[in-house]
Amino acid sequence: MSAFVHGFPFDPAYGRTLDELLAIAAPAPPDGFDTFWRDRYEAALRVGTAPAVGPQEDARDGFRIFGVSFTSVGGLRLGGWLVLPAEGPVRYGFVIGHGYGGRQEAGRDVPLPLPGGAAILPCVRGMGARSRRPGIPGDADRHVLHGVE
Known part of the structure; x- marks a missing residue:
């Protein structure tokens, strides 16, 4: 098979073909993983979770955007955004996560839901505009290993 086709400015395949990549088995999980x-x-x-919806912060593309906060594991209050249709009932629900860059505002970095859709865009603990916490690194390099012993 030909080389793995991608649009990245680097080689995510490490010089391997797609067939070679698919043949790589997953490693055994560490003890206690499950x-x-x-x-x-x-x-x-x-x-x-005790969700609390704040005032409307934005309206665009047929949606209303609200701040939201909720309780997570350990009693930690986190935040994000709630996106609701400007008109009509909610017919679909979405949870839209983010990567290690966090999320600074609702929906500017991702498409909003389908018409009739609602979504929550939570910021994970320690990251993004709404869930920064003392003692939890907000930068990707340190966050990904925080608490890993």
Whole structure:
């Protein structure tokens, strides 16, 4: 098969073909991996999120944008944005995450939902305009390893 086709300014395939990339097996998970993530999931299910929707901050492209805050694991209040249709009922729901660059404002870096859609655009703990916290690095290089022992 030919080389892996991409539009990046670097070689994400490390010189391998697509077939070679697909043949690479995933490594074995570290000890306790399943238990750790199962426990995190169960802890998240027990959180009373207590969402609070703030005043409307923007209106564009057929949507109204509000600030939102909610409680996360460990009682930490985080924030983000809630996007609702300007008119009519909500027919779809979306959660739109972000990468390690965080999110500074709602929807400018991603398309808004389909017509009739609503979305929450949360900022993860320590990152983005709405969830910065003392003691949690906000830059990608340090954030990705924060708390990893």
